[in-house]
Amino acid sequence: MKSAKFSIGLTADFYDENGNTLYEDIGLDVFEGFDHIVASKIAGHTTEITSNQLLGHNIAFVLSPSVTADSIKGNREQLLAISRFGVGYDNIDVKSCTANDVLLLIAQGAVNRSVAEATITWMLALTHHVLKKNELVRTGRWNKRNLLMGSELRDKTLGIIGFGGIGKALVELLNGFGMNRALVYDPQIRSEMYSKFDVTKVKKIDDLLMESDFVSLHCPLNEETRGMIGERQLKLMKSSAYLLNLSRGGIVDEDALFNALINQKISGAAIDCFQEEPILSPHRFGTLDNVILAPHSIAWTNELFRDIGRVACQSMLNLSLGKRPEGVVNPEVFESPSFNQKWSKYIT
Secondary structure, eight states: OOOOEEEEEEEEBBBOSSOBBBBSSGGGGGGGTTTTTTEEEEEOOOOOTTGOOOOOTTTEESOOBBBBBHTTTTOOOTTTTEEESSSOOOOOOHHHHHHOOOOEEEEETTTHHHHHHHHHHHHHHHHTTHHHHHHHTTTTOOGGGOOOOOOSTTTTEEEOOOOOOOOOOOHHHHTTTTOOEEEETTTSSSSSSHHHTOOOOSSSSSHHHHOOSSSEOOOOSSTHHHHHHOOHHHHHHHHTTTEEEEGGGGOOOOHHHHHHHHHTSSSSEEESSSSOOOOOOOOOOGHHHHHHSSSHHHHHHHEHHHHHHHHHHHHHHHHTTTTTOOOOOGGGGGGGGHHHHHHHHHHH
């Protein structure tokens, strides 16, 4: 028997204490006119979604909590998908999703422009000493400005580790800055992509580290990338180079990076993500003046959340209408007879 309603549960961190959404636009208007969709707040905010929180929901729309095997347990019969508000999914147990006939959806392509723009913001802020110059004026040290001569992006080399949508958008946005041809390390990228975006393929990550003035990380966190940038890799970088991490904290060894920064082995860094989040007390990186920090939100804009929301909500709507959505991480679930039997009960 088909269900008349299709339930989408939003994690509680989308809302304030009064039940109002914290963000200007998260795409929920996509559901307007589709009366079978019931979008509601999942009760209680937890760092890991519990099985009870998912009861009765066909899709969980997840901002920051983790989804584990225990989260999915007991919900296999009605849960069709986990939809991540974004593109990273290292906090989602993909194997458990797949084993329980649950799709994992990401907002494919929605973050590219915003993260690329944030990367350039940080490149400029670092090379022009924006924070230090701001402090000179605030503390009445105007005459010290000669000590903070900056440098331009012109004639510099950017090294990109991970050439997905964000890396490609970054290269396109940097056109006009007069930079050298970007270096790219990504074993997964097809050869034609390098010529299409006019970038240089680097077979060994060591070569990219040695030749780049900026090393920008845009790869997912997985077993291959965990700890990818450690003491040995940082020693290969130019002393004048900058490291930018807008991907995931576990990719960089924070002890090694702290030592490289405090000993000025590299010129500076910009860090948006950390090994342990959230950070609720002063962090050791905050004691350094050659680093810029953000609470995993440097790319957060109203436009970003609107774009993520619309892409995610359209995918969820398509699933409710019996259409295959975009951005499916584990498409093999569609081959499961038990998934299709479950899905058929909720298709409008």
